[in-house]
Amino acid sequence: MKLNKTDKITELNKLSDKISLLENRGLHSVTIKEIETLSQNCAAAFKDLSIAKNKHLHRNIVQVYTRVASFLSSWLAEQRNKVTIELLLCLAMQKNNIQEILLLSGFSGNEHLMAMLASDIVDGEKSFANGGLILSLALLNLDQITEEMLQVAISLSDEVKVPLFMGWLNQVSTFTAQGEKNRETVIRHADFLTKVTPDYQMIQCFINAWMLCSYAVFPAKHTLKKYLNQMVRNFLIAEGMSDNGTQYQLNARPKMVVVHERFKPGHAMHRCYAPYIEQLAEYFDLVFIGEKEHIDASYSMAQKTIVLDTNEQSLTDITKIIKAENADIIFYPSLGMSHYTICLANLRLAPVQIMAGGHPATSFSSCIDYIFLFFLEELTSKLVSEKIVTVDNIVFKQEPHPKLKLSTISREYPQGNKFKIAINATSMKINGDFIEACKSISGSAKKKVEYHFFPALTGNAYDSFTRLIENELPGSVVHQSSGYSRFLEALSKCDMSIVPFPFGNTNSTIDALMLHMPVVSMSSAEIAGLTDKAILRTVGLEHCTVVDSVQAYIEKCVQIVNNQAEYEYVHDQVVAIDAKNSLIRKAGEQDDCFSQFARMFALTYDYHLQIQASPARVIDYKNISGARLYRDSL
Structure with missing residues (x-):
């Protein structure tokens, strides 16, 4: 159900009233459970209430974000000398929500909170007492934490590392090369998780990490699954769940x-x-x-x-x-x-x-x-x-998608100074190494490159992703999640589609090909790095736009942006393969x-x-x- 302006303001006022009740009681009386509930209520209120989509309510929304951020910051600063595992687990499970609240508030991030948690300034640098340091580790994301702080975290007890690692491994995307390097470090040091027997709430949080590790860049990322699988087995055994024990036997119709x-x-x-x-x-x-x-x-x-x-x-x-x-x-x-x-x-x-x-x-x-x-x-x-x-x-x-409808498409090399590159991939496929490649493409292109992201996000998640992308790739356009027809319409206005690496696309590549767009992808030996290569090989385009290294990826993209003849060659190849007929199953069609x-x-x-x-x-x-x-x- 869509809310009208009055309903949206009512929701914001309800959230403000909840903050007022907590403020009136005093920070010392507010419990960890109440902080968890406040974070959840805030996420629910802003799930479908994007700042970008509700510009007439921009001021109201930011004011509420700022009130929540201010209260959370004051409360967390009060906890410096009484950090508990319960608090750290709460912060780990609510980390993405809290990050978004701080980022979208008037504070525009957590720098003010880090200053509040610092106990002293030594030689011009922030100094943290133990409680403040651990809280800082719990609140900083992979793109923010320094290598030195990460090494400190690795040296802590397993009991403390569990919530810290949970928070980092549940980060959906990285936006800097250092952030991606930090993700690798965390995964490499996560073997202690095999000794953990979690409850189901913790299992749910760590299982998000089970999937998200697939999007990391370094090849050994899936070793994290070994550790998490053992953790899951520990939980299953503790809960009395066991294997079936049925023996294999031949069956004419299994x-x-x-x-x-x-x-x-x-x-x-x-x-x-x-x-x-x-x-x-x-x-x-x-x-x-x-x-x-x-x-x-x-x-x-x-x-x-x-x-x-x-x-x-x-x-x-x-x-x-x-x-x-x-x-x-x-x-x-x-x-x-x-x-x-x-x-x-x-x-x-x-x-x-x-x-x-x-x-x-x-x-x-x-x-x-x-x-x-x-x-x-x-x-x-x-x-x-x-x-x-x-x-x-x-x-x-x-x-075919139930709403697949394509009109005749005419595409030409852009004659102006702008070249629109689509990144039609969900948010978790974005990583710091890929963003660095985008910066290199922009830096070598003769035209002004305008990136168009299609991360399939709405509400606060969309606002947060947009802010972080704008920090790294200024001038980018981030599209909100929409129906399939509207998505295709927006995608069709771009000049080329590039596939994030190393995870790649499948359906998104087919969507771009059906719109007669040049598509550049990078292959690898891992499964997720082969999907686009397989699709492009199926229709005879592998030689055209599939590369096998980051440098070749950058060079291929720059070549298509800068060279009209190259663009037209690739475009003509895409048109010739007729993706809608060659890759989409017709009604009732049977194939070997x-x-x-x-x-x-x-x-x-x-x-x-x-x-x-x-x-x-x-x-x-x-x-x-x-x-x-x-x-x-x-």
Whole structure:
């Protein structure tokens, strides 16, 4: 429900009244729980109340942010000499909210708070007593903390490091090269987390980090998942949850439970995987499971769909539901977007468990046997914990977005002094190294480069991201999340799309190609770095705009911006491949790639024991496609 101006002012006044009540009681009587609630209330109030979108309320909104920031700062300064683990855990779980409050307030950040926490000035530098130092570590983000302070944090006790690391690992994006370097340092020193047995609230917070580490730059980032998986196992054991214990046996028609994190029409997962999953019904009795917000209950491709309410059902309840199905095989099309799925993936709930690259990253869970990939490079198998199953040279096709409508597109090299570059990627894909590359592109371009970000954000998250991007890349345009048609309209006004590295895009690249935009991407051996290369290879554009190093990426972008002939060459190549027809599945269209996907799953199940006994890390369809299925022998 959209709020009108009066309703919005009412919401702001309610928040102001809550602050007044706390102020009137005095700082000393305010509890940690009340601070947590204030942070949550503020996040809820501003979730859909963006400063940028409500310019007529700019002053009102900033005033409330500033009141909250002022109160929080005064209260936190009072805690310098009484820092507790409870307080640090609260700050870790509310860190992103508190960062946004401080940034969007009249203080424009936390520098004033750092001054309040400093106990003295020595040789012109801030000096912190122990309590003030630890609070500062808890409140500074990866882009702000110095290497020296980070080393101090690493030397602290594990009990104190747990909330500090939680706060840093839950940072969605980094905006500086130093911030990305700090993220690497934190991950490298996170092995102590294997000794932690958390409660479910802490698990939920750390599971965000399980997914977010995938977007880090350094190659060994997924080692964090090893540590977090062990932490999850500690929690599961403490809560009495255990593996199923069902033994593997051949079955002419195995039961497959498909655990969907996201599978509604229009979502990237549905667009990418629906035509493939549909074919699994040829070989398996399908049971779909998913949260009510993220799945439809009416899929004809499944014999049964179980809709979860994770607000009402505990993880123990969900585990019992899955165990009751006595599945022969469990399939996770993606892992990383829901808290409960990552917990489930650390249990053996079926004899055979397989994931796909919906979130293109390895699980590092000993309970996941296989990962299905549409594409791989020679080194990919060394970067994942699972055995890889793949269909060689599969033609990548996806479901059309329900609101996909394209008119005739005419695109020319921009004749003016401005060149608009689109970065149509969610916020977590942005990192300090990528932003440095953008600065280099701007610095070498003969035209004024205007970056257009499409981070899929609204409200306070959008305002905060915009402020941080403007600090690093002045003059950039950040677009708020909108419907698909409006998004395509805004994207079409840009001249080129560049793919963030190292994580890459999938659907966003196809969107840009359908709009006849040149797309530049950088490949790597890891899964997330191969998606765009695979798409561009499918349509014959790999030679055109795929590079393999940061320097080559910068040079390719500059070449297209500066050279009209190069721009027109790439553009003509994009037009020629007709992305809408070559990459989008037509209604009722069947393709060998869909049936091969399903048969590969059936073969993997039937020959599971032999595959697991084999030293081979990659099982390619072309090598086993002639094998006989168990059902055909009956």
